[in-house]
Structures are given as C-alpha cells and as structure tokens.
Amino acid sequence: MRRIVILGGGFAGLHAFKVAARGLRHQIAAGLVEIKLVSRDEYHTYHGWAGEVLSGELDISATLSPLYPMLCESFVLGEAMKVDLELASVEAQTPKGRTSLTFDHLVIATGSRDPLERVPGATEHAYRVKYTKDLQACRRRIDLLTEPKSVVILGGGLAAVESAAALAERYGPGVVSIVAGSSFPLSCLVNYFPRLVDHAHKVLNRQGVSVLPAVYAERVEKDRVYLSDGSVLLSDLTVFTTGITFDRIDGLEILPGNALGQLSVDAWQRVEGYDNVWAAGDIALSRHPGGKSFCPSDALWAMRQGDVLGENIARSIKSRRLRRFTFKGMGQAAGMGRRESISQLYGLQFTGRIAWLLRVSFFAWHMPYRGHGLRVFSYLLGVGQSPRCGDLRPPASEINDDLTQKSDCNRGDGERTHRQAIR
Template sequence: MRSIVVLGGGYAGLHAFSNLRARLGAQIKRGEIGLTLISRDGHHTYHGWTGEVLAGDLPVRSTLTELQPLLGNAFIKGNVLSADLEGRTLTVDTENGDQVIAYDHLVMAAGSTDPFDRIPGLAQNGWCVKNTRDMQKLVTWLEDLDASNLRPRNVVVIGGGLAGVETVSALAARYARLGGRKVNVRLVSSSKELLPALRPAFGHIADRAVQTLEGQGVSIKSGNRVAMIEADHIVLDDGQVIGSDLSIVAAGVSFQTLQGTEALPRNAAGQIVADRNLRVRGFDNIWVAGDIAAAAHPGTGEPCPTNALWAMKQGDCVGRNIARQLRGQSLKAFNFRGLGQAAGLAGQSGITELWGLQFTGRLAWVIRVLFFAWFMPSHRGALSVLAQFGANLGSAALEAAFGRRDAAGSVSDSQAAVANMPGRLR
C-alpha cells in the first residue's frame, strides 16, 4: 500500500486532503492507498471572520471546525517531532505516545506562525490573532473588561495591510458601540500609505478604507516600524513613544523548520522552495502548499501571496498532482492567478476587489461574506455564520429603532454551536 501523509490541518492541508480523497477514493477504499492528515490542533481555524470576532459580532468558536468528524480515521492529532527524509518516516507525538508513520508522498502544509520573534516585547506584552488560543485569550480578556465596565485607554494595532485595517476597524466599532469612556484607537503602519498591496491598481477601495477609519476616529501613523512593545506603550523606530494598553500585531508571519527537514531548499524567510508543480525543488515525493511554500506567481513570477485563498488553491494543485503522478500522468503547473481581496469594516461595510472590479460599503461586505462563507470547510459552519449575520442585521435594525445594544458580542449560542457540528468537507 502506498501512503500519502499531509502535515497540517489548515487551508492548504485540508484542500490537498479533500482533493486526494476525491480523486483516489476508490483506491483508498480498496486499501491500495493510505491517506492521513496530521495536525497538532483538533480543529481547523478559519481566519476570515477575525474582524467580526474582535468586534463582538461572532464568537470565536464559529471560526472553528472540528477535524475528526470531517476526516474520520484518516486524522491523527499529534505534534510532528521529526522527519527522516531518506527513510521516509515521521515521528509523531500523539495522545498514545510517539508513533512512527511511514509515507511515500509527503505534503508539507503546516503553514506559518505569529511573528513573536520579530518585535522585542511582543511575546510578553502584545497580542497576535492568527493562533486560535491567542485569539480566545484576547477575546476573553476583552469580554472581562466589558463586563466590568472597564476600557483600555489606548489601543494600537500594528500592520497597514488588509488584516490590520480590518482589526483596527473592528476594535474601534466595538468600543464605539459600548460607549462610556473614550478609547484612543491607533493604527501603526511601516508603509507610507495604508494598504500598499492595493495601490495603485485598486486605490479607490484603499482610499475608501482610510476614509472609513478616519470616520471612526482611528488615528493613523504611517511610515514607522515598531521597535519595542512594552506593557503600557510602544516605541517606534525613530524613538517616538505611543501609549498603548492593548497592542495587537496584525502583520507578518514566521516559519518553523521541522527537525530532519533541514535539507529541503528554503528562501531567506524560511519558506520551502517549490517548483512550478508545487513539488519541493529537488524531491519527487515531497510537496509543499500554503504559507510555508515559496511558490512563484504564474503570472508575475513574484512570490505568491500568503493568504487563505492562495493556500487553498495550492492545496488543490498538490492533491491533483499527487494523484496524477500515482497514475503515471504528467503534472500540471500551479496556474491560479487570483480572484480578489477584501476586508470587513465597521457597520456591515467593507472593501472588496473581485476579478478587478472594486466594491465598497454594504455591497462589498455582502460579497465578502458570501465569498468567505463559500470557502469555509463545512456547510454547517457556513450556514451558522450566515444565520448569525442575519440575526446581527435584525438586531441593528431594532437598535436603530429602540436604542443601542447593551453589550458587544450578544451572539446566539444555539446558532454558534452549529459550527461545531460535523459538516461535509468541501
């Protein structure tokens, strides 16, 4: 029996697994091929709703999809300790002790980690929102403050890309809705203009995002990097000190090297270098997809973006090519060139670029929500989120008629719980 092992339960890993299961299902049922996915976490985290979670419009659990119901016996929850590339084995720390798992084809799709090593003081005094545990701790802390009628005096979000803009808009909306003592909300960006990836081609929606933030009262500091994060302030690279009781980094990622994989080619950032078919360069049985992949954009030759949609499409490509290689067919180069990009803003508003078309306001938000819901790993999770958004819109209408909600995050437990139910893997 030939064995395929996928490392990582994120976007790339799930899409590679799903594609392989769809294409090789008959051989898997006959026991000719073994397919396994290994993940340290027992759930998949969907980051598309980070802004809504921070604003209090969705609970953290609505972003989680349990892997066991999706993958069944093909799923192993464990931490991969090391790899033996010559022996084609992995050593995995599981609940039942260390296991040695053999593979014929290996998919490296473990993604990236938050950049705690990039900014001094971040690990001790700041927050990141990529990791589910960190997000849950942050949201719990914010809710505890809300319940005590306490507010941070100064909030700083670091990062001038889509994630930073979405995060700072969500926090500004949260505190505007709660009322009470004014909270100073700031966005710090190393680029001279916010959303540089959108400019100049999509400058219209980039400018609209800036206007929205300014309308929310967000102070924007551009052209400076953060040199240090302290408990009650941050220090910029020019020595300027900005007060901050809550510092959140929404920019940058780091990459870890699995013991035993040091021979794999990597770029300066630590990503694994892929060929145009998404095989690891120099290896015929190791594949790479997602943030950890240094893959060339098929149109520009520049590095592919490190975001969810590109990870999904790379996972699809890897799954397709492994199946083709096992059948003796020629491989197909990764040829995805992008669909669009979007960010949610306060008040069910947003900016969206889709196939080169630019949208703003409520229409942009609706397009983004439907687009993101479609790419969630389970139908039930997507329906749960859509139901919650519908409830939020109804609540907003009542609020406009009868007054403000008492607290942020008044989400329905029954609706949110649906996201934890088993759902069909797309």
C-alpha cells in the first residue's frame, strides 16, 4: 500500500487530491494506494469573493465549499502539528484527539497567513479577511457599524483596493481610507498594467476613498491607527490586508526555503532535495517557468501547481517520467464594487463591466462545486436566490471534475458539518 498525505484543503491541496485520485483511481480501487487530505477547516474557502462579502452582496457561506462530500473517507479533519520526515509520519490534532498518519508521499499545501506581527496592535484590533472566521468577524462588525465615521484599510495590493471599494460602496464617500504603505495603491502593477491601476484609482476617487500614499501603519489601537509620518487616523474599523507570511509545521524547519517560510520546490513541485516531499500553492517558492523570479502567490497559480503536483505523484507511483510545471500565468482581477472590476487576461487589460463579467464567471467556474459556482454567478447577475449554505449540498453530478474517489460518500454528513462550521 502506497500512502499519500496532503496537508491543506485549499486551492492547491484540493487540486493535488483531485488529479492524483484520478490518475491513481485503479490503484485506489485495488487497495494499492490510499490518499488522505488533512485540513483544519471543514470547507474550502474561496477568498476571491471577499469583496462581495464585505460589501454585503454575498453571504459568507457563498465562499465555502464543504470538503467532506468531495473527499469522503480521504478527509481527515484536523491540524497537522508535527511531521517526522525520517519516520515519514504526520501527527494531526483531530476533534477526537491526536492521530498519526504515515506517508510515502507528503504534500505540503498549507497556504499563507496574515503577517499581523509586523504591526503592533494589529492582532488585537485589526480585522482580517483571509480565514473564514476572521472574515465572519469582520462582516459582523461591518453589519453592526451602520454609520461609521472612519474605516481604515491597511495595505496597497489587490485585496486592499478590493476591500476599500467594497466598504466605500457600503458606507458612502468620505469614510474609507487606504494606508498603502507604498507610493500609491497597486504600485506593483503600474509598469505592467497602467490602465488597470489608473482605472482603480479613478473608481476609488469617485467612491470618495482617501488614499494616504507613502505612509505605513506603525501601531493599531482599538479606535485609531498611528502612522509613520506621526499622524493619527481615528478608525471605527481597521482592516488588515497587508502582505503574507508562512508557518512551518514542526519538523519541516529543515526543508529549504526563504526567510518568510516558503519551501523551495523544483520544476516538478518536489521540495528541493526530496523525492517524496512536495509543495504547491502559496507555501511553495516556485521558479517562474518564464524566467521571471518566482511564481506569484495567488489562487490560479495554486490550482495549476496542485494539478501538476497531483499528476507527478501519480506518475511517480506508476514509475513514469514526471511533468514540468510550465504554466506562465493567465490573468489577475479585483472587484471594485458592484459590477465594477479591473482584470487582465493574457496581458489584455479590461475595466468596468466587462472586467467584472470576466472576473465573476472565471471565479464561479473555478469553485469546487460547479452547481454552487453557477448559483453564485447567477445571483451576482441578478437572477436566482442568495446562494446560502442551505444550497450547498451538491448532487453527485455537480461536483467539479469528479473530485470524489467513491460515489457512496455520505453527503448528508458533509452538509451537517458544514453548517456547524459556519454557525
């Protein structure tokens, strides 16, 4: 029996599972291969809809896809606490206690986290949007704040601009400020996509968002943000969307990587120096196949890396030649409020409604359950009911790309655990 253990049920982990399970379906059916996916969350989170959740356009449950119905008995709900690379075992904390899983192949797809420690006070006082529980807390605060005087967004990237636009739409002009930490928001894109940056700035301007360039937050308190130029911004709601960092699971410190904690992988998604330890998604420090320095950390790259990784594990078990990661990118997008976006597809720049349509159709298509994606899409188009969690139980035919290994999986349980998770 060959055992594959995947850590993380996000974009990369789920795609690695899907492709490996498909490539090894005969071996799995014959009991020669077993795949386990360990996730501390009961659901996959679609971060791309965070703007719609903040603006109130989507319920938070629209971003969630329960893992159990997709993975069935391959799913282990728990947090991987320790990896012993010599003994080839993972220790996970599950609701029933500690459990140990042995592996022949280990996949690390644990994503990234917000670097809250970079701004004193952010852990206690800033709201976050990455993890579902954080986004839920942020949304609750937003729902309670009917007439805030000041909302401060920390960050200058796509997530910051998206959050600012969503909240400006909700609260009106003169309330939201962006503390970009750089010369201006989206400055990292200006050389490649000047039209998108220009359009984003115009929309923010129209929405009455104040942009504070070239200052960064030095400290966050409950009702204010101290800035690097000595000024203070009063804030009823501070949202942290600045940068990412990485946690190494105990036992993985010896793996090669950068100072932030990402793991260096080769062109086949193997962690450098290892034949049976693989990484994909945000946590993987993967050389860009086009010669640029490294692959960006976003969902599209995570999915593509997960696909190649899953295929290569299957090939490795079947003693076939591995496939290189050759994906060179496809596009980027950010929501700018209701039916407004900036998007680039293969370098072509789109703004306004066309960009919005491109963005939401692409996102909906890539949700783990195709039926759920379609419900979200049609709701955003203005037809159909709000895609709340009650709609999430997918008939077998709806699951995207036969993600399940076995058809007799108990979908009712998956729905129940999902409901518990977001309560």
